[in-house]
Amino acid sequence: MNDQFIIETKDLRKNFISKSKGKKKIVEAVKGINLAVKKGEIYGFLGPNGAGKSTTQKMLSTILSPTSGEVRINGYDLAKQPQQIRQSIGYVSQAGGTDSMSTGMENLILQSLLYGLDKETAQKRALQFTDRFQMSSFADRLAVSYSGGQRRRLDLALGMIHHPSILLLDEPTVGLDPQSRAYLWDEIRNLKEEGITILLTTHYLDEADKLCDTVAIIDYGEIAAEGTPAKLKDDIGADSVLLGFGDINTSKKSGEILSKEIEAQGVKVEDKNVHLYIRNGERELPNILRLLDSNNLIVESISLSKPSLDDVFLKHTGRSLREDDK
């Protein structure tokens, strides 16, 4: 394996055994993931709920043991050196894992002590972190009283208290108000500036697009596509035209005609909509409308856009990620 990569996996798999009605069934949650995360980048898993993002991250953070495959983090082998890996990583789960019946300060001190600092250093470190993560005004209150944003700051501080070189964040901004979200994004970027490698999972398109250096699109336990957001979008090589129709029959019929008559890179019918990927969308639009008009197919809405990560997702998985968000 390569030095340049701080997290590497080879054919990483995880099967769960689920029992329903007395029958045992094997569920393949992660089906052979190969990762190569560069030192110092923000790497994002983008995918819907249940795609296997969190399961993968839990294997990397040593909570779950892989069914098969190799993992190397910060030069250590997961199977043989889990303690060294634990020292190298900070993990912030979706639930956060903050102790709500303790104050923020107590949480930070406990975390420091568990990482082996002595009492005095732990105290100092905790103070430093309440400052650094702008928690001074509420660090002495029980965490149960914190707002979502305050709690997230504490979560992040807990994950960073031992100065790890890798930070694993599971859905870091779920349920946060826009202001807290912006704060968290800034904080994550700051950590990157300090040289920390960050691996996060998200099902927010804008989070993957604006925050991540590399994005892996995960669906049904597999990486469907990987690259920088810009490259993934470029690969689509076309603008996205979304045509809305009154009913499914019309959209289907339109889809058939358009795939025959128009030179598009992809035509996908989704419910009442037809999604077209086409070069020079602006120039092609009149032709499309004329064609549909001459077939008596009435278009109810039109939008033309440069490709987004949702288009990338749709192209690689055949589904839209937005539908999951509803």
Next chain:
Amino acid sequence: MMKILSGLENKISDAVVMSGRCMRHSFRSIDTLITVAIMPIMMMVMFVYIFGGAINTGAVKYVDYIVPGIILMCIMSGAAYEALRINNDLTKGIFDRFRTMPIAKSSILGGHILTSVVFNAVSSLIIMLFALLIGFRSDADILKWLLIIGILLLFTLAMTWISAFFGLLAHSAEGAGVFSYILLFMLFISSAFTPTQSMNSAVRAFADNQPMTPIIEAVRSLMLNEPVGHNVLTAILWCVGIIIVAFAASMQIYKHKTA
């Protein structure tokens, strides 16, 4: 050798830090203290001053008769809180966080167990002091008291591991506490508050042969400086048996839930 020693030292220091956290929770929450210490005291007062007069305990003063049962009740409700705390740690991702850290794995549950023991020792002491206040007296010597403390410690461990099992098993905090009612029920169908001779024969057969009765009888005989018969051995065997089964079951479910 040095490596083993330093490994052991880490294990102990992790367990101490973890227990520190759990103890803070136990002693901080007012409702825990009320349920665990005040409730049994109220029961004791109620039984001694209201029902006790109607219960025939022979030559034994009723307050002396009831103290072992009250202490067991206090230990049970204290241990039941451990179930809630363990369940909370499991469902709120706190165990997950600890498991990503380079600490001794045994300290994660171990902290809870140790806390339960210390917390129950303190609350039992409070109960004893109150009992002295309302007329409880013991003729036992120091050796017998050591034996009493030993039995109560074993009982605490047994209840704590049962609690740990249910705390790990339950999907929510509401479910985690249910078992404590069953235990409480068992305490009432024992010789805790009234001699089993006064019960009807079917109930008595259950009362005489379930674990609570020999544990209570053993502690009571020791406190009153009476002959203990086989009760001490039976009590110890029951406690150790429960500890082994509940520990094994807890480990199994812990591994399953965190695999």
